[in-house]
Amino acid sequence: MGKLLRRTFLIGSAAIAGGVAVGFYMYKTPYPNPISADTAKGESVFNPFVKIAADNSVTIIVPRAEMGQGVVTTLSALVAEELDVELADVKTEFAPAADVYYNRAMLEEGAPFHVFDNSFIAEMTRDIQGVVAKFLAMQATGGSSSTIDAFDRMRTSGAAARAMLIATAADKWQVAAASLKTENGKVLDPALGRSIAYGELVTAAAEQEVPETITLKDPVDWRYLGKSQPRLDMAAKVTGKAGFGVDVRLPDMLFATVRMNPRQGAKMTGMDASAAEKVPGVVKVINLGTGYAVVADNTWTAFKAADLVTPQWAEATYPATTDAIFASIDAALKAGGGFNMRDDGDAPDAVAAASGKAIGARYTAPYLAHATMEPMNATAQWTDGKLAVWCGNQAPTSIVTQAGSVFGLSAGDITVHSTYLGGGFGRRFETDFSMLAARVAKEMDGKPVQVTWTREEDMRHDMYRPGAICEAAAVVDEQGVPSVEFRVASQSPIASTFGRLAGAITPPGNDKTIVDGLWDQPYALANYRVTGIEVDMDIPVGFWRSVGHSHNPFFHECFMDEIARSSGQDPLEMRLKLMQPYPAAVGAVQAVKDMSGWGTPLPADGVKSRGRGVAFCLSFGTWVAQVIQVADTDDGIRIEKVWCAADFGTALDPKNLEAQMMSGIIFGLSSAMGQEITFADGAVEQGNFDSYDAMRMNQSPDIQVRVLQTSGKMGGAGEPGTPPSLPALANAIFAATGKRIRQLPLSKEITFA
Amino acid sequence: MDIKINGRTVSIEADPEMPLLWALRDIAGLTGTKFGCGIAMCGACTVLIDGEPVRSCSIALEDVSGDVTTIEALQGDDGALHVVQEAWIEQQVAQCGYCQSGQIMSAVALLANNATPTDADIDEAMSGNLCRCGTYPRIRAAIHTAAKKLAGA
Ligand code: FES
Ligand code: FES
Numbered sequence: 001m002g003k004l005l006r007r008t009f010l011i012g013s014a015a016i017a018g019g020v021a022v023g024f025y026m027y028k029t030p031y032p033n034p035i036s037a038d039t040a041k042g043e044s045v046f047n048p049f050v051k052i053a054a055d056n057s058v059t060i061i062v063p064r065a066e067m068g069q070g071v072v073t074t075l076s077a078l079v080a081e082e083l084d085v086e087l088a089d090v091k092t093e094f095a096p097a098a099d100v101y102y103n104r105a106m107l108e109e110g111a112p113f114h115v116f117d118n119s120f121i122a123e124m125t126r127d128i129q130g131v132v133a134k135f136l137a138m139q140a141t142g143g144s145s146s147t148i149d150a151f152d153r154m155r156t157s158g159a160a161a162r163a164m165l166i167a168t169a170a171d172k173w174q175v176a177a178a179s180l181k182t183e184n185g186k187v188l189d190p191a192l193g194r195s196i197a198y199g200e201l202v203t204a205a206a207e208q209e210v211p212e213t214i215t216l217k218d219p220v221d222w223r224y225l226g227k228s229q230p231r232l233d234m235a236a237k238v239t240g241k242a243g244f245g246v247d248v249r250l251p252d253m254l255f256a257t258v259r260m261n262p263r264q265g266a267k268m269t270g271m272d273a274s275a276a277e278k279v280p281g282v283v284k285v286i287n288l289g290t291g292y293a294v295v296a297d298n299t300w301t302a303f304k305a306a307d308l309v310t311p312q313w314a315e316a317t318y319p320a321t322t323d324a325i326f327a328s329i330d331a332a333l334k335a336g337g338g339f340n341m342r343d344d345g346d347a348p349d350a351v352a353a354a355s356g357k358a359i360g361a362r363y364t365a366p367y368l369a370h371a372t373m374e375p376m377n378a379t380a381q382w383t384d385g386k387l388a389v390w391c392g393n394q395a396p397t398s399i400v401t402q403a404g405s406v407f408g409l410s411a412g413d414i415t416v417h418s419t420y421l422g423g424g425f426g427r428r429f430e431t432d433f434s435m436l437a438a439r440v441a442k443e444m445d446g447k448p449v450q451v452t453w454t455r456e457e458d459m460r461h462d463m464y465r466p467g468a469i470c471e472a473a474a475v476v477d478e479q480g481v482p483s484v485e486f487r488v489a490s491q492s493p494i495a496s497t498f499g500r501l502a503g504a505i506t507p508p509g510n511d512k513t514i515v516d517g518l519w520d521q522p523y524a525l526a527n528y529r530v531t532g533i534e535v536d537m538d539i540p541v542g543f544w545r546s547v548g549h550s551h552n553p554f555f556h557e558c559f560m561d562e563i564a565r566s567s568g569q570d571p572l573e574m575r576l577k578l579m580q581p582y583p584a585a586v587g588a589v590q591a592v593k594d595m596s597g598w599g600t601p602l603p604a605d606g607v608k609s610r611g612r613g614v615a616f617c618l619s620f621g622t623w624v625a626q627v628i629q630v631a632d633t634d635d636g637i638r639i640e641k642v643w644c645a646a647d648f649g650t651a652l653d654p655k656n657l658e659a660q661m662m663s664g665i666i667f668g669l670s671s672a673m674g675q676e677i678t679f680a681d682g683a684v685e686q687g688n689f690d691s692y693d694a695m696r697m698n699q700s701p702d703i704q705v706r707v708l709q710t711s712g713k714m715g716g717a718g719e720p721g722t723p724p725s726l727p728a729l730a731n732a733i734f735a736a737t738g739k740r741i742r743q744l745p746l747s748k749e750i751t752f753a
Numbered sequence: 754m755d756i757k758i759n760g761r762t763v764s765i766e767a768d769p770e771m772p773l774l775w776a777l778r779d780i781a782g783l784t785g786t787k788f789g790c791g792i793a794m795c796g797a798c799t800v801l802i803d804g805e806p807v808r809s810c811s812i813a814l815e816d817v818s819g820d821v822t823t824i825e826a827l828q829g830d831d832g833a834l835h836v837v838q839e840a841w842i843e844q845q846v847a848q849c850g851y852c853q854s855g856q857i858m859s860a861v862a863l864l865a866n867n868a869t870p871t872d873a874d875i876d877e878a879m880s881g882n883l884c885r886c887g888t889y890p891r892i893r894a895a896i897h898t899a900a901k902k903l904a905g906a
Binding site: 066067068069070230231233234235236237238239240241242243244246247249255280281298299300301303371372373374375420421422423424425452454455655656659662663664665666667670688689690693694695696697698700702703 | 767768771772774775778779780782784785786787788789790791792794795797823824825827828834838841842845846847848849850851852853854857875876877879880882883884885886887888889890891892893
């Protein structure tokens, strides 16, 4: 029994809570532990997250992608806290692709209930989604869910290992386990004043039975959690030593690049590669059906030779221009229908018929590229029919599933080595770059091949944030309370993403990401209707940092500003009034009111005018309010200050959460200030940072973040900073200039300094 | 071609038109310098040539005439970190980290020319270095921290 338990491990919050319905039994059957010990190093494996060696070194297996959000540090802290070891001294490894590392919290977030809805049915459905996550066994990093998912699991894995070490020492000393304590990698026997290092216990300890029940530390006793920790990856990242996908170097490795049909997904009908093949250093040009690869002895030669190939590209299967694409979205919106994610009370037109005055507005958001700092790349090698892939990725098990389907391999024949990610933002959830590397390497007789995309290839072959159009209407009563209706149309990121994943079943029902940010906001309104309309088009769309919450809050929160202004209310005070039943929302808005000096006069020294704008968004379980201050200058709009208050429920690492808020804000403001993907002749027109830029140092505002912990439920960090930043900026521009901009990017109507 | 990289003369067999970046990464095995755009728009590939910041993606090997310094050489032979790297750790700057080699090289060049940079000086020197993770507020703080350390030293 000890052996079986040691090799298998599953403790999720559902299992700990107990009392789960009988039908869940099968789902609780544990997955195998994929971690094996390096016996040469005297290592012992305690569970899928913890290894300890005879020399006392502790290795923590990190099951999520480190793409900047700090998971290596925070997830390690969860284990170190309960295992009682020095956090700064632990070693970390990225987990292999394995079912045991599935992400339950991520799919839970996909359940169609408000975060603030803790009713029985909501809890049950979240549990069922957890079951689905396990059956799909998605080891994925997304939905701002890593810490939430790991909170119980990784603390428990540390606590279980600690209990096994204590039990071993108790056996050895023939004393009761309860009389022993631990301290920094040692078991102590206070009665007799003796101690023993973990390293001396590991071999026997790893053979101990995994305890049935474990008591986790009381948060008041936390040593690391709740306090800012120095990042474990910081030293490697300031010395150039952190290994990204592009830094993989293997013996005899070749370097390659790909050029795919710029009309997304369409075929290549022919190519002339003769000029490219003559370039010294070129090893091979490969026809990939929808594009080609050039393999060479260095990346630059591959890039240069790829320019010399003349391909014939087939036509796009979607409308070929931005105008035609948005005409399709508009037609879908006009056609009506769709699904209601919120349908409370009467629609504004019914209210208006009774009371008279309605306001309406129409907003648009463009397609967007992720533009991660590290362009897409992967390295692959085939050995005796088995495939190894090295890359930064957000979903290692998807690579296994996809490669299994594309190449007819079983899971055991595919190894995924995950590296650091030079940015993810949702883009590295996809498997296209790893599959292309595998296909190219398959032609190269067992040699490893690193396939690096040019920036242009990366920007022109993304899974874009879908463009969207929203029509909003409202009627405001005498108390200043609006009845609202939002109708939004866009492509479905869920349908598009799952359509690309081999063997994946598109989750049944409507894609709630189409309306996220509109239907799920904590405004207590009796009349509140939100309709989503899915537009069917072949442009690949996907998850872009905060997904539906990346554009819908722009529509929602700008319109709330319009409602307030049209009814003579202060936009911040109106929110405080309408959010009254939700203390976490009120707390966040009140905090930015205090931080920003909201309502106090702004000096206009040296500028034409100044203004402040406010916005709020609850996303990924975190309640975020922001106030932005802009100045209208001779050079254009300058973003001067951002105040952000975010209620995470539980804040495990405040300084890292501050960094994530700053990051999300700058990411959102970058898009608002000028990003737009446009199409001509079926191809994306932007290619590099000269046509698709982001905020720069000289534009970067002062950002003040306040971390709150009152909501009672842990929220995510990677994404929730982004949503309010766009509407807060647009609302600030209105306050400063009187100009109401209803389309993104705002640069279509105004210049930024 | 002989090129002086990090104090050593390295002989590189390559097309003279090859940008320095690719010779560093794919031939000399120095992967700390990153590829981001290839057109001098992002700064990820920044190295120093005779102390001046240069986008290595946009200078051909045949045009490199001075001493090249990459991120790998900032640490002293004894492993001691450069004061800019120390400041980066103190302010916990890096997120994904991919842009940071270039950011640090630009900051090293700035501080070498200007020991007490103002915010405007920082804007001017650092605006060519893109960071998609939005670490600018902490980069600014770290440059001020490094300047203070240098003044104290
Ligand atoms: S890669 Fe050289 S500036 Fe971007
Ligand atoms: S830290 Fe990720 S791009 Fe700068």
